[in-house]
Amino acid sequence: MAAVVERVDGCVGSLDPDSVSLRQSTPPPDQQHQNNPLLGLPIVAIENILNFLSYDEISLLRSVCKRMDIICQRVLNQGFLKVERYHSLCQRQVKAQLPRRESERRNHSLARHADILAAVETRLSLLNMTFMKYVDSNLCCFIPGKVIDEIYRVLRYVNSTRAPQRAHEVLQELRDISSMAMEYFDEKIVPILKKKLPGTDLSGRLIGSAPVAGPSTSLTTMSLLAKNTPSRSEMTKVQQQVKVNGASMTVLRREMQEIRVKQLEQQKQLQDQEQKLLEQSQVIGEQNARLAELEHKLRELMDSNARSRKSSDLPRQSKRLRSRK
Template identity: 90%
Template structure:
């Protein structure tokens, strides 16, 4: 890129302030070139030969001589205009096939084509604003020929593929080289070109010394100001650029509105999910409470069953012993009475130890 500045100084030094724009003008008349027969050919023949080269190679051929520099400058300027026309043609073809609704465009098969072409359009507008101001002033040409080649490559890729990659993947190289070219042009070349602008000498004179008022000075200042006024072509370009910017702004506003609508829908969904979560937590809490009550009741039932079995009435064996004892005692008593009636009174029946025990038990029970 350091050689670009030298080429620029050589190319602009040969131009007069009243020369025609290199975008539309033809180089000076043919001069005899004995050493190089190629340069002795007509300009149309040389341009036809150079059309087989890339624009990057054409930009490098500016170092050959002044005549080749003039021809290459013209071809570079024409190349930028041609790539703009080719891009507009491709964009019209794609837009004609897209549906009118924005929601249907996103799901269309040509949605990525449209995104890539829109990104190329913004890149072309940036390049136009950076370079064409000085190109129209006959101070330089469209220097970065590699950018033109890359734009052509992207447009041909969009036209030849049915399912292209994403826009940032396709345009990565174009963004890199175009941004580097614009940065270098603004930092290194624009300060040199501003010194050669028609209004630069006028502003320096007005600031440096106060001119004497007179008809000649007023006429010269008016003529210089008239030269610095923008032409109709520049005004139309500015209007077109304003329209393009307005269209891009409207598209961005539509996208912003759609994003806001989606955001509101997602917020509503989040609120519904939170409400459902609260309801589920309430249901889980109620179920936990019911389970705790059931466990408490089950424990009470278990405790009551265990307590009733331990502190209840006598066992059947124990209940059977007193009944048997009472029956045995009754039998003894009856037998004793019978014996008393039959046997003589002086005879006493001997009480057995079992009967005494039974009588004691009966007394204790009474």
């Protein structure tokens, strides 16, 4: 039989023994963390433990619990920043060893290293433009941990090998997984995150955009704009984003210029090879003509020799016939 008890708020309700046992058996979340030896550790200790795992494995551990999700998000964000610093360090070291002239750089032993690092820089800038806007707004973390692992693999490969493969062969896996991650993020996750941005209203429309015609629309838009004026931190973030976009554009322009230069060089090489082929064909024709002349002369010599032999054999035969008679 259920007992009637008085609640803390003054209301009266029935108390079921089964519900009491269930409530007593489920401890609060803080007590759960204390019971779990791993989650009961400080955040710094858990981060040090997670550093022994790959970033792909860390991204999979986000589904364990909320505390682990928060810690893994922090580790993933720090991992992306660390890989950017490591890339900049590698690029500085390679550029310091390269000559200043572009003509000498192409034939240098570190030319492929520089090409790979430049391609990684463009890939990092694209990832930064895709994810970091929402990461800075604390709406999500850098989700694709496998991309960080692949960037580290490419950078370590560049540092450890003296004669690496071509850039498209080394970066094929990185381009594939990063492009898939960015496409999935833009198509599936960004529409959800845009509704949570501070610059959007409840309908998901950006504040400051043209509203639907209706009464007092100008007053409502002005009031919303007055309430949501951008702060200095937001302006600095926008300026940083503009700088990142400008850097990526400069990198793309450099790549386009390099591709054009390579095309011009290849065209020149093809023209040189065509000229060499024409010269060789002319030389071969001249040699064939000389060979034909030599063959004609040899035939004439052979014919003259045969005639001289026949003429020398006739008096001998006549002498033999006379001696027999």
